[in-house]
Amino acid sequence: MRTVYLNGEYLPENEAKVSIFDRGFLMADGVYEVTSVLEGKLVDFEGHAVRLERSLNELNMPHPITKEELLDVHRELVRLNDIDEGMVYLQITRGAPDDRDFVFPDPETTPCTVVLFTQNKPGLANSPAAKKGMKVISIDDQRWGRRDIKTVQLLYPSMGKMMAKAAGADDAWMVEDGHVTEGTSNNAYIVKGNTIITRQLSNDILHGITRVAVLRFAKEAQMQVEERLFTIEEAQDADEAFITSASTFVMPVVEIDGKAVGTGEPGSVAGRLREIYLEESIKAAV
Structure with a gap:
């Protein structure tokens, strides 16, 4: 049985309880992060911690735990649950007031709820x-306008994954005003020649931590990077396509809406970036 963390305590997962009045449950009033674990160490922890702070600030939510304390909790959960490869999930909500109300509760009397748990994923780095490669479909992007905040309101991305499953695909790329925003839980890229193309940062997409690292590694490897809008049609005609996220690292996309991308096989650029990312991230892991 897993040991989880809840508001300062390490508990067996079946003993951890959250109030029915918690605003994460009633209002999706919460933020989260997922940090990968490779060889028992945390990948890109600093980036996730910084983005967490930003998400809390954007929602005017208190910071209930310091970065140093958070690192200690992550490490302790990895140790207690003997995680070699997997993930640590973190969620902070605005807490559980005495009753349901649209108005934010007073942070002086309603402390935030802080939850962390691990997921054991053997073979994460060597995923078949x-x-x-993966197949994606395109769907309309019907999410709210602040996708740059990593909130727990994930209903539409969940629906998107189910649409993909029903279509015999692995995931969905969301499209708004004719252009790809991102995947349901990942950033989207195409490759044309030696140029990697991905949507520029804005409120329209999540500012991916893996995205930052991969683009940095790409530039260091003398690959060209162009941050701009692209369409599904352009993606279908690209030489390669891929996604990045904390749990998939760099994952090739070989088919979009039933049409093969490039040769229909994982491409060399995505493959090389995955190798570099894993190698460098394991070296830098904490």
Whole structure:
């Protein structure tokens, strides 16, 4: 049985309880982060901690735990649950007031709820999916306008994954005003020649932590990076396509809306970036 963390305590997962009045449950009033674990160490922890602070600030939510304390909790959960490869999930909500109300509760009397748990994922780095690539479909992007804040309101991305599943695909790329925003839980990229193309940062997409690292590694490897809008049609005609996220790292996309991308096989750029990312991230992991 897993040990989880809840508001300062390490508990067996079946003993951890959250109030029915918690605003994460009633209002999706919460933020989250997922940090990967490779060889028992945390990947890109600093980036996730910084983005967490930004999300809390954007929602005018208190900071109930310091970065140093958060690192200690992550490490302790990895140790207690003997995680070699997997993930640590973190969620902070605005807490549980005495009753349901649209108005934010007073932070002086309603402390935030802080939850962390681990997910054991053996073979995360050597995922078979990376060798065969994934298939995606396109769907309309019907999310709220602040996708740059990593909130727990994930209903539409969940629906998108189910749409993909029903279509025999692995994931969905969301499209707004004719251009790809991102995947349901990942950033989207295409490759044309030696140029990697991905949507520029704005409120329209999540500012991916893996995205930052991968683009930095790409530039260091003398690859060209162009941050701009692109369409599904352009993606279908690209040489390669791929996604990045904390749990998939760099994952090739070989088919979009039933049409093969490039050769229909994982491309060399995505493959090389995955190798570099894993190698460098494991070296820098904490």
